[in-house]
Each structure stands twice: as C-alpha cells, then as structure tokens.
Amino acid sequence: MPESTVGRPLRADAQRNRLKVLAAAERVLAKDGSAASMREIARQAGVGLATIYRQFPTKEALYEAVVVERVRRLLDHAHAAAHATDPGDAFFTFFTFAVTETTGEKALVDSLAVAGLDPKAGTAPMHRDLEKATGVLLRRAQAAGAVRAEVGMAEVLALITAMCLAADRQHWDEQLRTRSLTVVFDGLRPQLRP
Amino acid sequence: MPESTVGRPLRADAQRNRLKVLAAAERVLAKDGSAASMREIARQAGVGLATIYRQFPTKEALYEAVVVERVRRLLDHAHAAAHATDPGDAFFTFFTFAVTETTGEKALVDSLAVAGLDPKAGTAPMHRDLEKATGVLLRRAQAAGAVRAEVGMAEVLALITAMCLAADRQHWDEQLRTRSLTVVFDGLRPQLRP
Amino acid sequence: MPESTVGRPLRADAQRNRLKVLAAAERVLAKDGSAASMREIARQAGVGLATIYRQFPTKEALYEAVVVERVRRLLDHAHAAAHATDPGDAFFTFFTFAVTETTGEKALVDSLAVAGLDPKAGTAPMHRDLEKATGVLLRRAQAAGAVRAEVGMAEVLALITAMCLAADRQHWDEQLRTRSLTVVFDGLRPQLRP
Amino acid sequence: MPESTVGRPLRADAQRNRLKVLAAAERVLAKDGSAASMREIARQAGVGLATIYRQFPTKEALYEAVVVERVRRLLDHAHAAAHATDPGDAFFTFFTFAVTETTGEKALVDSLAVAGLDPKAGTAPMHRDLEKATGVLLRRAQAAGAVRAEVGMAEVLALITAMCLAADRQHWDEQLRTRSLTVVFDGLRPQLRP
DNA sequence: TATGAATGAGTATTCATTCAT
C-alpha cells in the first residue's frame, strides 16, 4: 500500500532536500523571526515552494522542526554535563552554553520563551526533557554547595530564558555576555554575609 | 499661511484624536505585537483610518510614538528616584519598576531590546536619556556601597532588558518576578568571601 | 463612531463598484461555476482585487450575493403572479418564467439545486420565501382544477429544479424548452382516462 | 520490440491496477465532483500517483474513462430492454433505470448533461450509441401506443437528463423520484381529453 | 515498471497606504 510514508526512511534526495530546507529555514528564521516568508526560505534553499510543503505541512511545522533540532543539541550538552566530575562547573557551563548556542537563533529563543506557556505545543515533550535535564544539573550543583539551596527550578529556567532572549535580541558580544552572566552566577552562588 | 502645520499646536479635537489613537495602539500593540493591523487600531480608537495617517505617517511612526510615551514614564520614575534618600533603594526600586511596568507591553519591551542597536532610530534620544538617568542611579548606588563597584552600565542595562523581555514573553507572575530579581540583585550587591 | 458600516447606505462610488462586481461575478460564475477565480472577477469588473473583499468577505459571500439577487427577481414574479386572475395560468407561467430566467445562470441554478439540502446556508430564508410563494401558486391552481390534486409541493419544486438544471447545463433553445415543459405540464394537469 | 504498447493487451497486474484506479476514481469523483484531486484518487486506489498517469494521460482522460464505463452499463440495459415484450414497459423502465443508476454519480450525470453539446468530446461515440438505443425504445413504445406520437427524441433525452441532474444534485429519495417520474411519465402517455 | 519527490503556476485572502468624497 503505497503513499503511507509513516516510519519509512526518506529517499536519499528527499533527505538531502530536507536538510537544505531546514538549513535555509534556520537562517531565514534567525534573521526575520516568524515573519519569515516561505517563499524566501524556498529561494534560499534552492528548492521549489511545494517541496517544503511536502515535508512540513505548515509554516508552523517547519518552524517547529527547526527548533526541535536546536533544542536537541542543548539537550545533548545537558546530558553530557550531567556526568561531569565537578557539578558546579557542569551547571554553570551548561547555563553559559545555552546562552551562547542560542544567540542569533530567534526561532530557538522564541521557542524557549514560549515553552511552559503552551504545553500542548508539539515541541512540549522536548522542552520537558530539557527541563528535566536542567533540574538534574541544578540539584547536583546544589548538593555540591555550588548553588544556593533556596534557588528553585522556576527561576533558574526563567533566568536562562531571560539571558537567551536578551543576548539574542540585543546581539550581545562575548564581553557583555560574560559580564552579565557573572552577575547572575554570583547571585546564584552561596554568599557569606556578616 | 495655511498648510504649514509645523510647530503649530494641534487643534483641540486633533489632540483628542491623537490620544485616542495612541491609547488604542498601545492596547493593540500590547496584544498582537508588531503583527497588529492599522485597521484594528483605527477601529478600537473609534476613528477613521486616514485620521491615524494624518498624525503618524507610517505604521512604524505610530509604533514608535507609543513606545516613546511609555519610555517617558520610566524616565519620570528614574528622575524622581535620583533624588531619593537611600541610593541603593532608589536603584533597585527603579530596576523593579522597569520590569513591572513593561511587562505585558510587547511593543515597549521590543523597543528597549532594540535600543542601542539602531542609533539612528527616532527613539534614540529618549533612550539616551533613559540610559543617562539609569547611569546616575547606578553610580549613586555604587558610591553608597549598595552595588558592587566593578559592575558597569552596559551589563546593568543588559540585565534590565533581559528581565523585561523574559517577564513579558513568559508572563511571569509576581512571585517568579520577585525570585528572579532576587537572584540578580544578589549578584549586583557587594559580597563577602572568606 | 466610524467604520461601523452597518445599515449605513453605501457611498456613491462604493455602490457603483458593488454593482460592477456583482455584474462581473454573475458573468464569470455563469461561465465557470464555482470554480471561478476572484482574480478573474476583479479583472472583468475593472476593479482591484481587494475592492471585492471590502464588500464581500469571502468568495462564498459574493457567490451568495449574486444568487440572492437573482432569486429576488423570481420571487417578485411569483408574488405578482399570486394575484393573477387565472390561477392555472399564473402557476404555469411562473414555472416557465423560472426556467427561462435561470437558464445560463449556473450559480443561480446551483443555488436552487442546493436549497432544501443545506438549511443553514445564508440563502435559506430567501429560498423559504420562494418555496412559500410557489406553494401559494400551486394550491390556487389546484383549487381551480388546473393542476391535479394529488400532486405535492415536493415534486413540483423537484420538477422546477430539474428543468432549470437541464435547461442551463444543456443550453436548451426555446423550442426544446417549450416541448419539454409541455410534457411536464401535461403530466401535472388533470387527465381524463376511460 | 518493446515500448510500442499500442494495441497490446495490458499485463495482468497493469489491468488490475487500471480497475483499482477506475473504482477509486468513481468513488472520489462521485463524492467531490471535478474538484477531486489526483492524489486522493491514488491514495484510495492504493497506488502511486504516476501509476495513474501511465494509463490515463490527464485528469480529464481518467474522468472520461470513468464516465464511459458507466455509460456502457446504461447502454447494456437499453440494448437488453430493446427486445422486451412490452415496449411501453421497456421504455419507462429504462427511463427509471437511467435516473436511478446515475443518482450519486456526479461525474456521470455531468457527462450526460454535456453530451450533445461538445460533439468532439471523446465520449461522443458512446453517447451517440446511447441516443440511438434510446431512440429505438422510444419508437417502439410509440408504435405500441404507450407514448404519445408527437413526442420527439430531443425532449425525451432532455427530460431524462433533467431528471438525472436533479435527482443527483438534490439527493432525491426513492419516494420523490417516484412521484416526480410519475408526473413526467403521465405527460408522455397519450391522454384523453373531452 | 511503479513509485512518490519535485515543481511552478494558481488560489483565496490580508494589509499598509493613498486619494476621492
């Protein structure tokens, strides 16, 4: 029974085009945000308009696919960091990585900002994973005394999102990113007060 | 000498319309972001479409006027705070006020995020003012020992923007805002280390 | 409060355009049926595309407006006929008029054919009126002995629709229409059998 | 000498596919009319898109093949009826059969309605046959006194088409069909007038 | 040979902006 397309691996050329489309979409979405036009994406991918629609039924579906791809990379990093020897280092390194990696990725940042707001979104499961992974890093860092005990997941995620959003929207350079993160990290660390 | 309209004060009804339009635009822009339509703004203002164009030559001009209006309010607060007795309190209160006041104001937050990037934007002078006012608050707080000396204007503005963006995009509730700001503020304060 | 557009009479130019659009739509819909394109209608009306949308929010709305216009004419005729002196004549003349008038009006004929099937359609009330008016003519003709008593509304409407559809789709000439209606009319009249 | 494919009988599996496609097309065309999509037909046939194009060069060709198939069945019935003992019965039964059989077959009905209009259509020969067969039934019924002598082929075909069109478009139920046909048949029968 | 991926022309609809009333 032909035309089922479920679970079947993509044909070689289709896979090639899928990648070209995702790459172009990533570029265009990064530049124009969700105002990006499908025609422009097709043009940059060197592909017919309908070719996009064959693999991604709507603009939103494409948008989401781009984001999922990126989140997966963050997730990989978080998982890897979870087994690092120094839990404090692992936590702060991951925080920094998230901000660095997403900067310039409007679509990705938007997605992070939206996560948690709209749990029925198709990207939700991936975000849950990311949340869980971040939770692990946080708790281990707290257990090791590298992060204050009274800090909760909610504000950590909020702060990560905040830094990602601002770094992206304001095109923070490396120095500004470092200085801003330093402030936040100092706020997260245990403090000695007289 | 009719038709000159430059510098001339607006007729009473024109002024009334201008306010109605700005109010409607604020509402609509807050809800729909820059995807807002001029027709919808006109409808909500109870005014003809061309009436908007008489005062604001393009959609962007209107958009900007709305933002300028809002920034002026922040500025007022900053100026007032500049003379407060406790400089540390003045600084942190202003920071909090900025985040609280802009939450839910997509247009305003976007404008803050864009400021500094596009110095030729019409809003620039106002942002310079805001920057200057914030600078005064910061330096006074540092002089009073309420904020660390090595913190610079750049990262303070960056952090304010970051918190505004995230609070708006993620619809932070009061508790989350408080907890997140607490972390940042702790990072800004002088710390005792062994 | 501007932009309400409800109940207010159209501006002179708008009314002119409305008529041009309806006329063009009638022509195009008659030729291409509901496969007609809005662009073609705009072209034939000598009007911008969006001008159509100002008055008719969707293709279907325009389609319907064309039909309503035509049905109104049938209805006028039926009402006029209701007071004719010879009830038999009134009935058969109306039947003939309906077929003649609708021939070449794909949209109108389609609408008649759809009526009764989809009572929630916007055109429904008008069709109810037409049905009622036809009912009056039928009953008066039966009372006068010009139409068999055992004939019901259902089949009369069915036959009218049938003749309209065929006359339109097959481009019946006058002679064919007359000969076909003669057969149907003979079938409707009381008959003497040995 | 491969590639000639002219006149060569179809391979067994090709023949199987042809039937699957025709069946699916009949179903889809009946439901969606000429707005049916080739992709949907392929899907329902459980066949690749290009497989359809191998046997039917265009959508219209497939459309036509479906219709020819159906008309053939009508024709078979007409031929069979031509030898019935009661010519009147044969004629009226065939008329009824035509209406019953075509109801729900948008494509078929359309084809009947178009026949005679476009003699260069590929279906024309088949329609000529149908016309001829109907002519035989009519003349025999007239000779037997079951149908009025002054009725011509033209209006008989017109009436058949009319009833088919309306029955299909309005989804006549059995009762309505019977009552409507009764009127038409009474109009076709010889009548006694004082 | 059968498949389905790719294509470009086509569709309805929306929007910022201009101009006759």
Place this chain on the structure above:
DNA sequence: GATGAATGAATACTCATTCAT
C-alpha cells in the same frame, strides 16, 4: 479636517503533472 473606499503587492498553501530512483 476627517472619512473609508480602492489598491497592488505579499502571504500561505494546493494541485496537476513530470522525472529521478
């Protein structure tokens, strides 16, 4: 001075058809 009607360019999306696999 204010209105809203008109406009054309732009957008997401669909479809019949062709061609590489």
